[in-house]
Amino acid sequence: MKLKISEDILSLVPYKPGQSEADVKKQYNRDFFVKLASNESPLEPSKMVKEALSESIKNLSLYPDPGCQRVREVASKYYDVPTEKILVGNGSNELVDLLIRVMCEPEQKVMTSVGAFIAYKICTKASRAQIIEVPLKEGYSIDLEAMSDELEKMSELPQIVFIPNPNNPTGSYIPENEMMEFLDKWGGNEEMLIVIDEAYNEFVDADDFPDPKKLMSYENVLLMKTMSKVFGLAGLRIGFLLGSTEVLSLVHRIRNPFNVNAMAQVAACAALEDKEALDEVTTMIKNERYSFQRFLKEMNLDFVPSQANFVFFDTKRDFAKVHDALLREGLIIRPLAPYGFKTQMRITIGSSEQMSFAREVFKKVFK
Ligand SMILES: Cc1ncc(COP(=O)(O)O)c(C=O)c1O
Structure with a gap:
Protein backbone atom coordinates (compact mmCIF):
# COMPACT_ATOMS: atom_id res chain seq x y z
CA MET A 1 0.00 0.00 0.00
CA PRO A 45 -9.37 -9.90 43.84
CA SER A 46 -10.82 -9.87 47.38
CA LYS A 47 -14.08 -11.61 48.37
CA MET A 48 -15.84 -8.23 48.39
CA VAL A 49 -14.71 -7.49 44.83
CA LYS A 50 -15.65 -10.94 43.55
CA GLU A 51 -19.12 -10.72 45.12
CA ALA A 52 -19.74 -7.26 43.66
CA LEU A 53 -18.63 -8.49 40.24
CA SER A 54 -20.84 -11.57 40.24
CA GLU A 55 -23.83 -9.45 41.30
CA SER A 56 -23.14 -7.02 38.42
CA ILE A 57 -23.12 -9.65 35.66
CA LYS A 58 -26.90 -9.45 35.27
CA ASN A 59 -26.57 -5.82 34.11
CA LEU A 60 -24.07 -6.44 31.34
CA SER A 61 -26.62 -5.87 28.58
CA LEU A 62 -26.66 -2.19 29.60
CA TYR A 63 -24.10 0.48 28.75
CA PRO A 64 -21.94 1.52 31.68
CA ASP A 65 -22.51 4.85 33.46
CA PRO A 66 -20.61 7.32 31.22
CA GLY A 67 -20.15 9.72 34.14
CA CYS A 68 -18.81 7.03 36.52
CA GLN A 69 -20.86 8.70 39.26
CA ARG A 70 -20.65 6.03 41.95
CA VAL A 71 -16.95 5.33 41.37
CA ARG A 72 -16.20 9.02 41.67
CA GLU A 73 -18.15 9.19 44.95
CA VAL A 74 -16.22 6.27 46.41
CA ALA A 75 -12.90 7.55 45.02
CA SER A 76 -13.71 10.97 46.46
CA LYS A 77 -13.77 9.47 49.96
CA TYR A 78 -10.67 7.37 49.39
CA TYR A 79 -8.53 10.19 47.93
CA ASP A 80 -10.21 12.98 49.90
CA VAL A 81 -10.88 14.99 46.75
CA PRO A 82 -14.29 16.39 45.62
CA THR A 83 -16.07 14.28 42.97
CA GLU A 84 -15.96 17.09 40.41
CA LYS A 85 -12.17 16.97 40.56
CA ILE A 86 -12.06 13.28 39.55
CA LEU A 87 -11.99 11.93 36.00
CA VAL A 88 -12.05 8.17 35.44
CA GLY A 89 -10.14 6.48 32.63
CA ASN A 90 -9.70 3.09 31.03
CA GLY A 91 -6.53 2.61 33.06
CA SER A 92 -4.22 5.54 33.72
CA ASN A 93 -2.50 4.85 30.41
CA GLU A 94 -5.63 6.10 28.64
CA LEU A 95 -5.50 9.25 30.77
CA VAL A 96 -1.90 9.93 29.71
CA ASP A 97 -2.96 9.57 26.09
CA LEU A 98 -6.07 11.75 26.44
CA LEU A 99 -4.20 14.51 28.26
CA ILE A 100 -1.51 14.70 25.60
CA ARG A 101 -4.07 14.66 22.78
CA VAL A 102 -6.02 17.48 24.43
CA MET A 103 -3.02 19.62 25.29
CA CYS A 104 -0.57 19.21 22.43
CA GLU A 105 -0.45 20.45 18.88
CA PRO A 106 2.20 18.73 16.75
CA GLU A 107 5.58 20.30 17.57
CA GLN A 108 4.53 21.29 21.08
CA LYS A 109 6.49 19.70 23.89
CA VAL A 110 6.04 17.23 26.71
CA MET A 111 8.76 16.89 29.34
CA THR A 112 9.63 13.91 31.51
CA SER A 113 12.73 12.13 32.78
CA VAL A 114 14.94 9.60 31.06
CA GLY A 115 14.01 6.18 32.47
CA ALA A 116 10.46 7.29 33.35
CA PHE A 117 7.33 5.25 32.61
CA ILE A 118 7.50 4.73 28.84
CA ALA A 119 3.85 5.52 28.02
CA TYR A 120 4.57 9.28 28.30
CA LYS A 121 6.98 9.02 25.38
CA ILE A 122 4.85 6.68 23.29
CA CYS A 123 1.68 8.78 23.67
CA THR A 124 3.61 12.00 22.95
CA LYS A 125 5.00 10.60 19.72
CA ALA A 126 1.62 9.17 18.76
CA SER A 127 0.27 12.74 18.99
CA ARG A 128 3.22 13.99 16.86
CA ALA A 129 4.34 16.19 19.76
CA GLN A 130 7.95 16.46 20.95
CA ILE A 131 9.27 14.56 23.93
CA ILE A 132 12.02 16.06 26.09
CA GLU A 133 13.69 13.61 28.45
CA VAL A 134 15.92 15.02 31.16
CA PRO A 135 18.71 12.67 32.37
CA LEU A 136 18.37 10.83 35.68
CA LYS A 137 20.56 11.67 38.67
CA GLU A 138 23.25 9.30 39.80
CA GLY A 139 21.48 6.49 41.62
CA TYR A 140 18.64 6.47 39.04
CA SER A 141 16.47 9.11 40.75
CA ILE A 142 14.46 11.67 38.81
CA ASP A 143 16.38 14.96 38.72
CA LEU A 144 13.87 17.74 39.37
CA GLU A 145 16.63 20.31 39.65
CA ALA A 146 17.84 19.45 36.14
CA MET A 147 14.24 19.52 34.88
CA SER A 148 13.81 22.96 36.41
CA ASP A 149 17.05 24.20 34.80
CA GLU A 150 15.88 22.86 31.45
CA LEU A 151 12.52 24.64 31.81
CA GLU A 152 14.36 27.90 32.59
CA LYS A 153 16.26 27.62 29.31
CA MET A 154 13.20 26.99 27.12
CA SER A 155 11.75 29.84 25.08
CA GLU A 156 8.38 28.11 25.10
CA LEU A 157 7.38 25.88 28.04
CA PRO A 158 6.21 22.30 27.45
CA GLN A 159 2.47 21.76 27.60
CA ILE A 160 2.85 18.98 30.18
CA VAL A 161 5.55 17.74 32.56
CA PHE A 162 5.06 14.12 33.67
CA ILE A 163 6.63 13.17 37.00
CA PRO A 164 6.10 9.56 38.11
CA ASN A 165 6.50 9.21 41.88
CA PRO A 166 7.62 6.54 42.70
CA ASN A 167 9.08 5.99 39.27
CA ASN A 168 8.63 2.88 37.16
CA PRO A 169 10.98 1.12 36.32
CA THR A 170 13.61 2.43 38.76
CA GLY A 171 11.50 2.31 41.98
CA SER A 172 13.09 5.54 43.27
CA TYR A 173 10.97 8.33 44.78
CA ILE A 174 11.08 12.12 45.03
CA PRO A 175 10.91 13.36 48.64
CA GLU A 176 8.59 16.19 49.62
CA ASN A 177 11.30 18.85 49.98
CA GLU A 178 12.55 18.28 46.40
CA MET A 179 9.03 18.18 44.99
CA MET A 180 8.00 21.35 46.82
CA GLU A 181 11.13 23.17 45.67
CA PHE A 182 10.14 22.34 42.08
CA LEU A 183 6.51 23.30 42.65
CA ASP A 184 7.44 26.55 44.43
CA LYS A 185 8.91 27.55 41.11
CA TRP A 186 6.58 25.94 38.55
CA GLY A 187 3.38 25.11 40.46
CA GLY A 188 0.73 27.69 39.62
CA ASN A 189 2.28 28.41 36.21
CA GLU A 190 -0.72 28.92 33.95
CA GLU A 191 0.99 27.81 30.75
CA MET A 192 1.97 24.29 31.72
CA LEU A 193 0.43 21.24 33.42
CA ILE A 194 2.39 19.14 35.89
CA VAL A 195 1.10 15.57 36.14
CA ILE A 196 2.35 13.60 39.13
CA ASP A 197 1.76 9.93 38.44
CA GLU A 198 1.31 8.06 41.73
CA ALA A 199 0.64 4.57 40.39
CA TYR A 200 2.56 3.01 43.28
CA ASN A 201 2.12 5.39 46.23
CA GLU A 202 0.40 2.81 48.47
CA PHE A 203 3.64 0.81 48.58
CA VAL A 204 5.70 3.74 49.88
CA ASP A 205 7.07 3.56 53.41
CA ALA A 206 9.33 6.63 53.31
CA ASP A 207 8.27 9.27 55.86
CA ASP A 208 9.10 12.16 53.54
CA PHE A 209 6.87 11.18 50.61
CA PRO A 210 4.99 14.27 49.36
CA ASP A 211 1.65 15.10 50.98
CA PRO A 212 -0.99 14.97 48.18
CA LYS A 213 -2.87 17.93 49.69
CA LYS A 214 0.21 20.12 49.25
CA LEU A 215 0.68 18.95 45.67
CA MET A 216 -2.93 19.59 44.75
CA SER A 217 -2.90 23.08 46.21
CA TYR A 218 -1.48 24.19 42.85
CA GLU A 219 -4.07 24.70 40.12
CA ASN A 220 -1.79 23.32 37.36
CA VAL A 221 -0.89 20.11 39.23
CA LEU A 222 -2.84 16.91 38.53
CA LEU A 223 -2.41 13.59 40.31
CA MET A 224 -2.81 10.32 38.46
CA LYS A 225 -3.81 7.03 40.15
CA THR A 226 -4.42 3.50 38.99
CA MET A 227 -6.40 0.50 40.24
CA SER A 228 -3.97 -1.86 38.43
CA LYS A 229 -1.35 -2.20 41.12
CA VAL A 230 -2.22 -2.31 44.82
CA PHE A 231 -5.94 -2.87 44.06
CA GLY A 232 -5.20 -5.81 41.77
CA LEU A 233 -7.56 -4.81 38.95
CA ALA A 234 -5.06 -4.57 36.05
CA GLY A 235 -7.27 -6.80 33.91
CA LEU A 236 -10.29 -4.52 34.19
CA ARG A 237 -8.56 -1.22 33.28
CA ILE A 238 -9.42 1.70 35.51
CA GLY A 239 -7.49 4.76 36.70
CA PHE A 240 -8.09 8.31 37.91
CA LEU A 241 -7.00 11.84 37.15
CA LEU A 242 -7.42 14.19 40.09
CA GLY A 243 -7.26 17.95 39.75
CA SER A 244 -8.52 21.12 38.09
CA THR A 245 -12.11 20.93 36.84
CA GLU A 246 -11.07 23.22 33.98
CA VAL A 247 -8.51 20.68 32.71
CA LEU A 248 -10.82 17.71 33.33
CA SER A 249 -13.56 19.38 31.32
CA LEU A 250 -11.18 19.58 28.36
CA VAL A 251 -10.48 15.85 28.58
CA HIS A 252 -14.22 15.12 28.80
CA ARG A 253 -14.61 16.71 25.35
CA ILE A 254 -12.55 14.05 23.62
CA ARG A 255 -12.92 10.93 25.71
CA ASN A 256 -15.00 8.02 24.53
CA PRO A 257 -18.29 8.35 26.49
CA PHE A 258 -18.21 4.72 27.64
CA ASN A 259 -14.47 4.54 28.24
CA VAL A 260 -14.77 2.73 31.58
CA ASN A 261 -16.60 -0.59 31.42
CA ALA A 262 -19.32 -1.61 33.88
CA MET A 263 -17.36 -4.41 35.57
CA ALA A 264 -14.40 -2.08 36.17
CA GLN A 265 -16.67 0.51 37.79
CA VAL A 266 -18.27 -2.06 40.11
CA ALA A 267 -14.97 -3.70 41.04
CA ALA A 268 -13.28 -0.35 41.68
CA CYS A 269 -15.99 0.71 44.15
CA ALA A 270 -15.67 -2.55 46.09
CA ALA A 271 -11.85 -2.48 46.06
CA LEU A 272 -11.61 1.14 47.22
CA GLU A 273 -13.85 0.30 50.18
CA ASP A 274 -12.03 -2.91 51.14
CA LYS A 275 -9.53 -1.55 53.62
C1 LIG B 1 4.10 4.84 36.60
C2 LIG B 1 2.94 4.17 35.92
N1 LIG B 1 1.89 4.91 35.56
C3 LIG B 1 0.84 4.38 34.95
C4 LIG B 1 0.78 3.03 34.67
C5 LIG B 1 -0.40 2.50 33.90
O1 LIG B 1 -1.29 1.84 34.66
P1 LIG B 1 -2.72 1.43 34.10
O2 LIG B 1 -2.84 1.90 32.69
O3 LIG B 1 -2.77 -0.05 34.22
O4 LIG B 1 -3.69 2.14 34.99
C6 LIG B 1 1.84 2.20 35.03
C7 LIG B 1 1.79 0.77 34.70
O5 LIG B 1 2.70 0.02 34.78
C8 LIG B 1 2.96 2.79 35.66
O6 LIG B 1 4.01 2.06 35.99
Whole structure:
Protein backbone atom coordinates (compact mmCIF):
# COMPACT_ATOMS: atom_id res chain seq x y z
CA MET A 1 0.00 0.00 0.00
CA LYS A 2 1.07 3.59 -0.47
CA LEU A 3 -0.18 5.08 2.77
CA LYS A 4 1.47 8.26 4.00
CA ILE A 5 2.50 7.57 7.57
CA SER A 6 4.19 10.10 9.85
CA GLU A 7 7.82 9.47 10.88
CA ASP A 8 6.67 9.81 14.51
CA ILE A 9 4.51 6.73 14.07
CA LEU A 10 7.09 4.79 12.06
CA SER A 11 9.72 5.41 14.74
CA LEU A 12 7.53 3.79 17.40
CA VAL A 13 7.96 0.15 18.32
CA PRO A 14 4.76 -1.59 19.49
CA TYR A 15 4.60 -1.80 23.31
CA LYS A 16 6.29 -4.97 24.50
CA PRO A 17 4.35 -6.32 27.46
CA GLY A 18 5.87 -8.66 30.04
CA GLN A 19 6.01 -12.07 28.36
CA SER A 20 2.94 -14.18 29.00
CA GLU A 21 3.28 -17.60 30.55
CA ALA A 22 1.64 -19.15 27.47
CA ASP A 23 4.31 -17.63 25.16
CA VAL A 24 7.28 -18.78 27.17
CA LYS A 25 5.82 -22.21 27.89
CA LYS A 26 5.81 -22.88 24.17
CA GLN A 27 9.21 -21.29 23.52
CA TYR A 28 11.03 -23.04 26.39
CA ASN A 29 9.02 -26.25 26.32
CA ARG A 30 8.40 -25.97 30.04
CA ASP A 31 5.15 -26.27 32.01
CA PHE A 32 5.76 -24.12 35.04
CA PHE A 33 6.73 -20.45 35.12
CA VAL A 34 6.55 -17.72 37.74
CA LYS A 35 5.75 -14.34 36.15
CA LEU A 36 7.06 -11.28 37.97
CA ALA A 37 7.27 -8.95 35.00
CA SER A 38 4.35 -6.49 34.96
CA ASN A 39 4.04 -5.08 38.50
CA GLU A 40 0.70 -6.83 38.98
CA SER A 41 -0.71 -7.86 42.35
CA PRO A 42 0.03 -11.50 43.27
CA LEU A 43 -3.34 -11.78 45.04
CA GLU A 44 -6.70 -12.60 43.51
CA PRO A 45 -9.37 -9.90 43.84
CA SER A 46 -10.82 -9.87 47.38
CA LYS A 47 -14.08 -11.61 48.37
CA MET A 48 -15.84 -8.23 48.39
CA VAL A 49 -14.71 -7.49 44.83
CA LYS A 50 -15.65 -10.94 43.55
CA GLU A 51 -19.12 -10.72 45.12
CA ALA A 52 -19.74 -7.26 43.66
CA LEU A 53 -18.63 -8.49 40.24
CA SER A 54 -20.84 -11.57 40.24
CA GLU A 55 -23.83 -9.45 41.30
CA SER A 56 -23.14 -7.02 38.42
CA ILE A 57 -23.12 -9.65 35.66
CA LYS A 58 -26.90 -9.45 35.27
CA ASN A 59 -26.57 -5.82 34.11
CA LEU A 60 -24.07 -6.44 31.34
CA SER A 61 -26.62 -5.87 28.58
CA LEU A 62 -26.66 -2.19 29.60
CA TYR A 63 -24.10 0.48 28.75
CA PRO A 64 -21.94 1.52 31.68
CA ASP A 65 -22.51 4.85 33.46
CA PRO A 66 -20.61 7.32 31.22
CA GLY A 67 -20.15 9.72 34.14
CA CYS A 68 -18.81 7.03 36.52
CA GLN A 69 -20.86 8.70 39.26
CA ARG A 70 -20.65 6.03 41.95
CA VAL A 71 -16.95 5.33 41.37
CA ARG A 72 -16.20 9.02 41.67
CA GLU A 73 -18.15 9.19 44.95
CA VAL A 74 -16.22 6.27 46.41
CA ALA A 75 -12.90 7.55 45.02
CA SER A 76 -13.71 10.97 46.46
CA LYS A 77 -13.77 9.47 49.96
CA TYR A 78 -10.67 7.37 49.39
CA TYR A 79 -8.53 10.19 47.93
CA ASP A 80 -10.21 12.98 49.90
CA VAL A 81 -10.88 14.99 46.75
CA PRO A 82 -14.29 16.39 45.62
CA THR A 83 -16.07 14.28 42.97
CA GLU A 84 -15.96 17.09 40.41
CA LYS A 85 -12.17 16.97 40.56
CA ILE A 86 -12.06 13.28 39.55
CA LEU A 87 -11.99 11.93 36.00
CA VAL A 88 -12.05 8.17 35.44
CA GLY A 89 -10.14 6.48 32.63
CA ASN A 90 -9.70 3.09 31.03
CA GLY A 91 -6.53 2.61 33.06
CA SER A 92 -4.22 5.54 33.72
CA ASN A 93 -2.50 4.85 30.41
CA GLU A 94 -5.63 6.10 28.64
CA LEU A 95 -5.50 9.25 30.77
CA VAL A 96 -1.90 9.93 29.71
CA ASP A 97 -2.96 9.57 26.09
CA LEU A 98 -6.07 11.75 26.44
CA LEU A 99 -4.20 14.51 28.26
CA ILE A 100 -1.51 14.70 25.60
CA ARG A 101 -4.07 14.66 22.78
CA VAL A 102 -6.02 17.48 24.43
CA MET A 103 -3.02 19.62 25.29
CA CYS A 104 -0.57 19.21 22.43
CA GLU A 105 -0.45 20.45 18.88
CA PRO A 106 2.20 18.73 16.75
CA GLU A 107 5.58 20.30 17.57
CA GLN A 108 4.53 21.29 21.08
CA LYS A 109 6.49 19.70 23.89
CA VAL A 110 6.04 17.23 26.71
CA MET A 111 8.76 16.89 29.34
CA THR A 112 9.63 13.91 31.51
CA SER A 113 12.73 12.13 32.78
CA VAL A 114 14.94 9.60 31.06
CA GLY A 115 14.01 6.18 32.47
CA ALA A 116 10.46 7.29 33.35
CA PHE A 117 7.33 5.25 32.61
CA ILE A 118 7.50 4.73 28.84
CA ALA A 119 3.85 5.52 28.02
CA TYR A 120 4.57 9.28 28.30
CA LYS A 121 6.98 9.02 25.38
CA ILE A 122 4.85 6.68 23.29
CA CYS A 123 1.68 8.78 23.67
CA THR A 124 3.61 12.00 22.95
CA LYS A 125 5.00 10.60 19.72
CA ALA A 126 1.62 9.17 18.76
CA SER A 127 0.27 12.74 18.99
CA ARG A 128 3.22 13.99 16.86
CA ALA A 129 4.34 16.19 19.76
CA GLN A 130 7.95 16.46 20.95
CA ILE A 131 9.27 14.56 23.93
CA ILE A 132 12.02 16.06 26.09
CA GLU A 133 13.69 13.61 28.45
CA VAL A 134 15.92 15.02 31.16
CA PRO A 135 18.71 12.67 32.37
CA LEU A 136 18.37 10.83 35.68
CA LYS A 137 20.56 11.67 38.67
CA GLU A 138 23.25 9.30 39.80
CA GLY A 139 21.48 6.49 41.62
CA TYR A 140 18.64 6.47 39.04
CA SER A 141 16.47 9.11 40.75
CA ILE A 142 14.46 11.67 38.81
CA ASP A 143 16.38 14.96 38.72
CA LEU A 144 13.87 17.74 39.37
CA GLU A 145 16.63 20.31 39.65
CA ALA A 146 17.84 19.45 36.14
CA MET A 147 14.24 19.52 34.88
CA SER A 148 13.81 22.96 36.41
CA ASP A 149 17.05 24.20 34.80
CA GLU A 150 15.88 22.86 31.45
CA LEU A 151 12.52 24.64 31.81
CA GLU A 152 14.36 27.90 32.59
CA LYS A 153 16.26 27.62 29.31
CA MET A 154 13.20 26.99 27.12
CA SER A 155 11.75 29.84 25.08
CA GLU A 156 8.38 28.11 25.10
CA LEU A 157 7.38 25.88 28.04
CA PRO A 158 6.21 22.30 27.45
CA GLN A 159 2.47 21.76 27.60
CA ILE A 160 2.85 18.98 30.18
CA VAL A 161 5.55 17.74 32.56
CA PHE A 162 5.06 14.12 33.67
CA ILE A 163 6.63 13.17 37.00
CA PRO A 164 6.10 9.56 38.11
CA ASN A 165 6.50 9.21 41.88
CA PRO A 166 7.62 6.54 42.70
CA ASN A 167 9.08 5.99 39.27
CA ASN A 168 8.63 2.88 37.16
CA PRO A 169 10.98 1.12 36.32
CA THR A 170 13.61 2.43 38.76
CA GLY A 171 11.50 2.31 41.98
CA SER A 172 13.09 5.54 43.27
CA TYR A 173 10.97 8.33 44.78
CA ILE A 174 11.08 12.12 45.03
CA PRO A 175 10.91 13.36 48.64
CA GLU A 176 8.59 16.19 49.62
CA ASN A 177 11.30 18.85 49.98
CA GLU A 178 12.55 18.28 46.40
CA MET A 179 9.03 18.18 44.99
CA MET A 180 8.00 21.35 46.82
CA GLU A 181 11.13 23.17 45.67
CA PHE A 182 10.14 22.34 42.08
CA LEU A 183 6.51 23.30 42.65
CA ASP A 184 7.44 26.55 44.43
CA LYS A 185 8.91 27.55 41.11
CA TRP A 186 6.58 25.94 38.55
CA GLY A 187 3.38 25.11 40.46
CA GLY A 188 0.73 27.69 39.62
CA ASN A 189 2.28 28.41 36.21
CA GLU A 190 -0.72 28.92 33.95
CA GLU A 191 0.99 27.81 30.75
CA MET A 192 1.97 24.29 31.72
CA LEU A 193 0.43 21.24 33.42
CA ILE A 194 2.39 19.14 35.89
CA VAL A 195 1.10 15.57 36.14
CA ILE A 196 2.35 13.60 39.13
CA ASP A 197 1.76 9.93 38.44
CA GLU A 198 1.31 8.06 41.73
CA ALA A 199 0.64 4.57 40.39
CA TYR A 200 2.56 3.01 43.28
CA ASN A 201 2.12 5.39 46.23
CA GLU A 202 0.40 2.81 48.47
CA PHE A 203 3.64 0.81 48.58
CA VAL A 204 5.70 3.74 49.88
CA ASP A 205 7.07 3.56 53.41
CA ALA A 206 9.33 6.63 53.31
CA ASP A 207 8.27 9.27 55.86
CA ASP A 208 9.10 12.16 53.54
CA PHE A 209 6.87 11.18 50.61
CA PRO A 210 4.99 14.27 49.36
CA ASP A 211 1.65 15.10 50.98
CA PRO A 212 -0.99 14.97 48.18
CA LYS A 213 -2.87 17.93 49.69
CA LYS A 214 0.21 20.12 49.25
CA LEU A 215 0.68 18.95 45.67
CA MET A 216 -2.93 19.59 44.75
CA SER A 217 -2.90 23.08 46.21
CA TYR A 218 -1.48 24.19 42.85
CA GLU A 219 -4.07 24.70 40.12
CA ASN A 220 -1.79 23.32 37.36
CA VAL A 221 -0.89 20.11 39.23
CA LEU A 222 -2.84 16.91 38.53
CA LEU A 223 -2.41 13.59 40.31
CA MET A 224 -2.81 10.32 38.46
CA LYS A 225 -3.81 7.03 40.15
CA THR A 226 -4.42 3.50 38.99
CA MET A 227 -6.40 0.50 40.24
CA SER A 228 -3.97 -1.86 38.43
CA LYS A 229 -1.35 -2.20 41.12
CA VAL A 230 -2.22 -2.31 44.82
CA PHE A 231 -5.94 -2.87 44.06
CA GLY A 232 -5.20 -5.81 41.77
CA LEU A 233 -7.56 -4.81 38.95
CA ALA A 234 -5.06 -4.57 36.05
CA GLY A 235 -7.27 -6.80 33.91
CA LEU A 236 -10.29 -4.52 34.19
CA ARG A 237 -8.56 -1.22 33.28
CA ILE A 238 -9.42 1.70 35.51
CA GLY A 239 -7.49 4.76 36.70
CA PHE A 240 -8.09 8.31 37.91
CA LEU A 241 -7.00 11.84 37.15
CA LEU A 242 -7.42 14.19 40.09
CA GLY A 243 -7.26 17.95 39.75
CA SER A 244 -8.52 21.12 38.09
CA THR A 245 -12.11 20.93 36.84
CA GLU A 246 -11.07 23.22 33.98
CA VAL A 247 -8.51 20.68 32.71
CA LEU A 248 -10.82 17.71 33.33
CA SER A 249 -13.56 19.38 31.32
CA LEU A 250 -11.18 19.58 28.36
CA VAL A 251 -10.48 15.85 28.58
CA HIS A 252 -14.22 15.12 28.80
CA ARG A 253 -14.61 16.71 25.35
CA ILE A 254 -12.55 14.05 23.62
CA ARG A 255 -12.92 10.93 25.71
CA ASN A 256 -15.00 8.02 24.53
CA PRO A 257 -18.29 8.35 26.49
CA PHE A 258 -18.21 4.72 27.64
CA ASN A 259 -14.47 4.54 28.24
CA VAL A 260 -14.77 2.73 31.58
CA ASN A 261 -16.60 -0.59 31.42
CA ALA A 262 -19.32 -1.61 33.88
CA MET A 263 -17.36 -4.41 35.57
CA ALA A 264 -14.40 -2.08 36.17
CA GLN A 265 -16.67 0.51 37.79
CA VAL A 266 -18.27 -2.06 40.11
CA ALA A 267 -14.97 -3.70 41.04
CA ALA A 268 -13.28 -0.35 41.68
CA CYS A 269 -15.99 0.71 44.15
CA ALA A 270 -15.67 -2.55 46.09
CA ALA A 271 -11.85 -2.48 46.06
CA LEU A 272 -11.61 1.14 47.22
CA GLU A 273 -13.85 0.30 50.18
CA ASP A 274 -12.03 -2.91 51.14
CA LYS A 275 -9.53 -1.55 53.62
CA GLU A 276 -8.66 -5.02 54.95
CA ALA A 277 -7.62 -6.31 51.51
CA LEU A 278 -5.58 -3.17 50.92
CA ASP A 279 -3.71 -3.61 54.21
CA GLU A 280 -3.07 -7.27 53.42
CA VAL A 281 -1.43 -6.49 50.06
CA THR A 282 0.65 -3.56 51.22
CA THR A 283 1.97 -5.40 54.28
CA MET A 284 2.82 -8.45 52.20
CA ILE A 285 4.60 -6.49 49.45
CA LYS A 286 6.59 -4.33 51.86
CA ASN A 287 7.77 -7.43 53.79
CA GLU A 288 8.68 -9.33 50.64
CA ARG A 289 10.41 -6.28 49.16
CA TYR A 290 12.49 -5.90 52.30
CA SER A 291 13.54 -9.60 52.23
CA PHE A 292 14.30 -9.57 48.53
CA GLN A 293 16.44 -6.44 48.73
CA ARG A 294 18.39 -8.03 51.60
CA PHE A 295 18.87 -11.10 49.40
CA LEU A 296 20.12 -8.96 46.48
CA LYS A 297 22.66 -7.41 48.83
CA GLU A 298 23.86 -10.88 49.88
CA MET A 299 24.16 -11.77 46.18
CA ASN A 300 26.24 -8.60 45.57
CA LEU A 301 23.72 -7.37 43.00
CA ASP A 302 23.34 -3.57 43.03
CA PHE A 303 19.75 -2.34 43.26
CA VAL A 304 17.80 0.87 43.76
CA PRO A 305 16.03 0.83 47.17
CA SER A 306 12.43 0.56 46.06
CA GLN A 307 9.30 2.36 47.20
CA ALA A 308 7.10 0.38 44.80
CA ASN A 309 6.07 -3.24 44.18
CA PHE A 310 9.16 -4.01 42.10
CA VAL A 311 12.94 -3.74 42.33
CA PHE A 312 15.32 -2.40 39.69
CA PHE A 313 18.72 -4.09 39.81
CA ASP A 314 21.90 -4.29 37.80
CA THR A 315 22.85 -7.73 36.48
CA LYS A 316 26.22 -6.26 35.37
CA ARG A 317 25.91 -8.61 32.39
CA ASP A 318 24.22 -8.50 29.03
CA PHE A 319 20.51 -8.51 29.91
CA ALA A 320 19.55 -10.76 26.94
CA LYS A 321 21.74 -13.63 28.17
CA VAL A 322 20.54 -13.23 31.75
CA HIS A 323 16.92 -13.05 30.59
CA ASP A 324 17.33 -16.27 28.64
CA ALA A 325 18.99 -18.03 31.59
CA LEU A 326 16.17 -16.93 33.94
CA LEU A 327 13.52 -18.16 31.51
CA ARG A 328 15.22 -21.54 31.23
CA GLU A 329 14.81 -21.82 35.01
CA GLY A 330 11.14 -20.79 34.81
CA LEU A 331 11.28 -17.15 35.94
CA ILE A 332 9.83 -14.29 33.86
CA ILE A 333 11.05 -10.81 34.82
CA ARG A 334 11.36 -7.60 32.80
CA PRO A 335 14.34 -6.63 30.64
CA LEU A 336 14.52 -2.84 30.22
CA ALA A 337 16.05 -2.34 26.77
CA PRO A 338 13.19 -0.07 25.59
CA TYR A 339 14.26 2.32 28.38
CA GLY A 340 17.88 2.17 27.22
CA PHE A 341 19.04 0.05 30.18
CA LYS A 342 21.38 -2.61 28.81
CA THR A 343 22.37 -4.54 31.94
CA GLN A 344 19.57 -3.66 34.37
CA MET A 345 16.32 -5.54 34.91
CA ARG A 346 13.16 -5.15 36.98
CA ILE A 347 11.51 -7.82 39.12
CA THR A 348 7.99 -7.43 40.46
CA ILE A 349 7.53 -8.30 44.13
CA GLY A 350 5.15 -11.24 44.39
CA SER A 351 3.89 -13.60 47.08
CA SER A 352 6.20 -15.29 49.54
CA GLU A 353 6.13 -18.52 47.45
CA GLN A 354 6.90 -16.64 44.22
CA MET A 355 9.80 -14.77 45.84
CA SER A 356 11.27 -18.00 47.30
CA PHE A 357 11.21 -19.46 43.81
CA ALA A 358 12.82 -16.28 42.40
CA ARG A 359 15.60 -16.46 45.03
CA GLU A 360 16.41 -20.07 44.10
CA VAL A 361 16.56 -19.16 40.40
CA PHE A 362 18.75 -16.12 41.12
CA LYS A 363 21.15 -18.30 43.13
CA LYS A 364 21.62 -20.55 40.07
CA VAL A 365 21.82 -17.79 37.44
CA PHE A 366 23.92 -15.24 39.36
CA LYS A 367 26.19 -17.67 41.26
C1 LIG B 1 4.10 4.84 36.60
C2 LIG B 1 2.94 4.17 35.92
N1 LIG B 1 1.89 4.91 35.56
C3 LIG B 1 0.84 4.38 34.95
C4 LIG B 1 0.78 3.03 34.67
C5 LIG B 1 -0.40 2.50 33.90
O1 LIG B 1 -1.29 1.84 34.66
P1 LIG B 1 -2.72 1.43 34.10
O2 LIG B 1 -2.84 1.90 32.69
O3 LIG B 1 -2.77 -0.05 34.22
O4 LIG B 1 -3.69 2.14 34.99
C6 LIG B 1 1.84 2.20 35.03
C7 LIG B 1 1.79 0.77 34.70
O5 LIG B 1 2.70 0.02 34.78
C8 LIG B 1 2.96 2.79 35.66
O6 LIG B 1 4.01 2.06 35.99
